[in-house]
Amino acid sequence: MDSFKDWALTAAVFVPLVGMALVMIIPKAEETAIKVTALLTSLVTLAIGIGILADFDYDNTAKMQFQVDKEWIPLINARYHLGIDGISLPLLILTMVIVPLCIIYSWNHFPEPHNPKAFLALILLLEVGMIGTFVALDLVLFFIFFEVVLLPMFFMIGVWGGPNREYASIKFFLFTLFGSALMLVAFLGIYFLSKQQTFDISTLSALEGSGIARGTQVLLFAGLFLGFAIKVPMFPFHTWLPDAHTEAPTVGSVLLAAVLLKLGTYGFVRIALPILPQGAEVWAPWIGLLSVIGIIYGALCCLAQRDMKRLIAFSSVAHMGFVMLGIATLTDFGINAAVFGMVAHGLITGMLFFVAGSMQHRYHTREMSRLGGLLVSAPKMGWILGFCAMASLGLPGLAGFWGEFPAVLSAFEPSALANGIMGNTESTLWTFRTYMVIAAIGTVLAAGYLLWMYQRVGMGEPKPEFEDAHIHDVHVDEWIAWTPLLIGIVVFGLFPNLIFSITDGAASSITRAFSG
Amino acid sequence: MPINYFLILSAFLFCAGAYGVLARRNSVLVLMSIELMLNAVNLNLVAFSTQVQNVSGQVFALFVITIAAAEVGIGLAIVLLIYRNLRSPDLDRVEQLKG
């Protein structure tokens, strides 16, 4: 515990936990104290994050940094092993930024049934889980953090959600739990079958799956796949997502979209690909297939929506399809694109959910046919919505493009080993090129549904029922919560290298096994 | 003659029977579907018996036929009972297993 590097990650994980404990101690009546404590906690966490950002060695992004490696449960050889590299760093910082923004956003309007104490405690617990997942380097530890996330989200949807919240929360819970169960089985399989009986991700990655027969890898990968794909969510495991998003309170949707979905894709990149490379090779074309189906399918479902939040939720399915397509190519290029896509999607979709939530707060409906003329009644918010829609449809110069275009690009030339059971490099190539074209068509559909939404919500004259209603333009706390995200969208769009330079080294180390 | 002819035919009968078991509401029809499946098994047994030139398969086919008869007897008795109790032969309404 002498230098910052040694305690930074531990602190990042447990400061929110301490904050949560404090929030629990403060009496329920002291609302301001509770809010301030929660905000301070998240800001302290963010400060640690900035420290990490400053202290990170950008020349060695492939190396695990800030490592902590302590004995934890010797019986099963599980260790308390934390560390970050170029892939975890952007996601870690994203999490640390989003949480305080969510707290600020909810400052003045907590969803019914109010109770800020419980709400903020849950958000902080959620932060523990999210940060922990991104820094854990031990499968058991990873699993625990992965599951920690589940519970606060379940309560957040189930208690503060919309009218259909119980159904949505239980669906979310069961779905994810089902995936986690299979994931745990796969973890155990990896533990027992690998050369060294260990849960350590770094060690296992270095082994590159040697010692585990190809067929077994395929089965184990399937287990991991289910666990992560449900979280992503990939078609056809996505059905929990629209319900969860629609019913969740605004902040819940934002956290769900911005961070929780990334846990799945992060799992693929951090665990599934490096530890089970042969399994990944077999499954890659199928993952690619599901991704492009997801892209088109999500877009088509968007076109059918009447509910704004549900539309954005389905657009997540489509966008995460691009991310997964990048991962499925098993190239460093694709993985770079995927990580960028994750961050961009986190910023953009998070922002879209913020706006949708604010609109719901003002209009008390999310029915797009009843909305309209936002540009007239609240021009600033209308512009922000338009901006986010443009970012989301992948307009160059904004962040969304750099997640989308490189992913499509990478599909032109996937790793030669990503050949599934076809075993034929040529056919793999053409399979992925077909995916490329389909994904490119998906961008048109994306433009279609987003602009269509914008036309119905933003343009035109306000509907008669809201003509007299006083629609307040963007509040101060909304400005505070949104500005960082908006700036992020522009900055990352103009300077994609900010993220690419960090992820690049780490991505190539992950795809080392596939480059031969 | 490829033995697969018989085996695939039998597989088809089996799956048709399986469909019937899964999708039929009327219990008599479910029993019929079970007969279909048993019959598929018999076809397999006889086909293999001929292929390996061993009579055991045919003997077992006879046993299966016998047991099928017994099963139908009991089965129909149960159906009768269900009918008497519920005034309907529909299996949908039998859900006493629900925990």
Added chain:
Amino acid sequence: MWEQEVAFWIIAVAMALAAIGVVRSDNVVHAALYLVVVLAGSAAQYILLLAEFVAWVQVLIYIGAIVVLFLFGIMLTRAPMREESGKLDNDQRLASAVVSLFLFGVLTVFLVDAFQGDEVKFSDDLVKLGSSANVGESIFREYVIPFEVVSMLLLAALVGAVALARKD
């Protein structure tokens, strides 16, 4: 050999269609009659496979006894003879169809994979093999204990059926 093949295919197609009839028919009695076709087809296949004795047993017991039993069952449960389309099926019809087709696919893949190239060779010895003498000898020598057990089972079933169906 082509005669056998032709015969096989004719019978097989008839059986398959009748099997579909059993599980899709909207009329309970028709379903029972379709079942007769399937069973008779099986008997014919047994004859093709030179299992003469089994074939006749099939005709006698299955078609003669079991189907009659079914018809009694239908009568006794006073099931309506005809139902409007789909009434006889439950709500998981689509899922069932998917699962059955899937299962059929899987089975076919397995069978093709496992028995590709295995032939049934017909010879005069086979005719003797399936004769009643040979089968009877096998039952009462080698399989005499199972035979007895099955007899007991049949008896028990009989008693059980009576016990169940008694009206008190």
Added chain:
Amino acid sequence: MLDNVWIIPLIMAVSYLLILFFGRRLPKKGAEIGIVAIGASFILACITAVQWIDKVEGAVGKEGGGHSGLAALGHSVVAAATGAPEIEPVVNGFTWWQNNRVEFVVGSRVDGLVVMMLFVVTLISLLVHVYSTAYMHEDRRFTHYYAALSLFSASMLLLVISANLLQLLVGWELVGLCSFMLIGHWWEEKPNSDAALKAFLTTRTGDVGLMCGVIIVFFAANSFDISVINEYALSPEANHGLLQWASIALMFAIMGKSGQFFLHTWLPDAMAGPTPVSALIHAATMVVAGVYLGLRLYPVFWEGFSIHAGGMNMMAIIGGVTILIGAALAFVQNDIKKVLAYSTISQLGYMVMALGVGAWLGAAFHLFTHAFFKACLFLGAGSISHSATHHSFDMREMGGLRKPMPITFWTFLIGTVALAGIFPFAGFWSKDEILATADQGDFQVFMIVGLVGAAMTAAYMTRCVYLTFFGKYRGHHHPHESTPAITVPLVVLAVLSLVAGLIQSAPFEIKKFQEWFEQVGGLPEEMIVPKFDYGLAAISVSLATLAIGFAAFFFFRREERGALKGLTERNKLAHAGYRFLEKKYYLDDLYEGVIVSSVKGPIARASYWFNMHVIDGVVNGVGRGAARLGRWTYDVFDQDLVDGAVNDIGRETAMAGGGMTKLQSGRLQRYALLLLASVGIIGLAVYIVNIA
């Protein structure tokens, strides 16, 4: 300046931000920032052009008599590529981002084509900025309008100067965005936002092609850099198959952006935007981005479509079809902007066809001249609607505006004549360049298409001019001449339409356009530079004149006939006699039926019907179909099958809100279903594992 050309788009980008954030507080609501910025850009563009021309002329001088000697040989000079010294484009860049193997550079490139485009874009943008101060006066969102104009100029200039395809793609998408914003400028009315949506989505459909094309080219040539790609395409080791795919994909992009046949339907709808925008974006600059792409990556198309082989290729065919379709459709429009829009489509077809027949220079030159006269026409139409018809563009409400609006009339007339390709106006020279190349390069079919198109153009423009400026005024307002902010740009453009063609006029021994602007570094060497063909020029001019005459005859006669017709009707009511007049009427009917029908009658109508119902129907239908497919997917597939399966299993669970134990439905058949399904899945998994 050649090295620092990136400053030009940067000025406009800064201007955008300034207008957006501070425009509202300024006395002129932001217009002044925009005009100053675009003015500065224009000056810088001129400086760039001068420096570039200096450089070219200097190189020519150094080579000694190289060029002039050849020029002395007459008009049979082969391309500048062989004779004149090769002047390397000035390329600058810095790494934008990198990804293990590849670096993505952002940078600028200056060569002849870029200089030409810079000049055109900044000039027209400047004029439109000025024009808009009057035209958009008192508009609801005046400031936003100027901000969007600035953003558009910035992105268009970014597109023009980009040295690599990725940057071009960025600019390409951004101009699309601006087009969306400006078409939907009056988004309160649904038709406008519909048109904006349609434009964005249709061009974006084409962008799929651009995206795929850029990716294919990238993997073929291993670079995004335009010079590298062009060099690769012309080198012997080029992969013809890949280039072919790339060309087809990129052609799709061109079709989307430049309104080529079957993706053209967005362009007429785009007229919902303010008229200066139509002039700037949908006539002079953005829509030619597709043609610019063709010019930029010409070697790729050259190889991909095997243009050197002559005969037919996709590019020429699409261009040719577009010429005829656009021209035919222009006949039946009553909205003056729609006439001009279809005319734009037709002229863009010319440029694309020119590319397809190997007339690189012709395409570039036509792009150059077309920008002036089409902008002139659009702004003229805007002037009419602004000052005469109270924001209506219906030609049925115009007529007789010759007297009250002399400047508008004369400039419009000059634009029309230039468009019709009458000697010595700008359109004549560029059109002739294309036709001559098509003729001499084994593309005679397309030469004929071009001639027919020219005649049709002349005819429908005559109709347009007649309906607008001649006859009696049919509106209900008080037409008067527009303010100088509107007329000055018109005059400037009219002058340019008059003289711009002369910088490449073979009979006068002037070949400056070729000399200055064909220097783009690496065009195919086999490209033909046509000789000036007096015969062809004569044919095309006389055809155009004939068409004008015919149309004028028809329309002026109709006026007379209208009187007669009225008389006939009156007399029919009164006497039921006057057979002679009636007979004359039938003759007229016959005349109209036989001669005009070929262009104006059923054919034009049928093609219009085809356009509106079939092509546009397909385009709209695709949109609606996608929505319907979406609904179906969502309702039937997602909610019923996927979610239904999930819900079926979990329904009792979720609804009862209990624990996992309730998963037991108690129904045997449900258990059996799950059992069998699992058996199948496990069996399959085992099988796959065994063979894997």
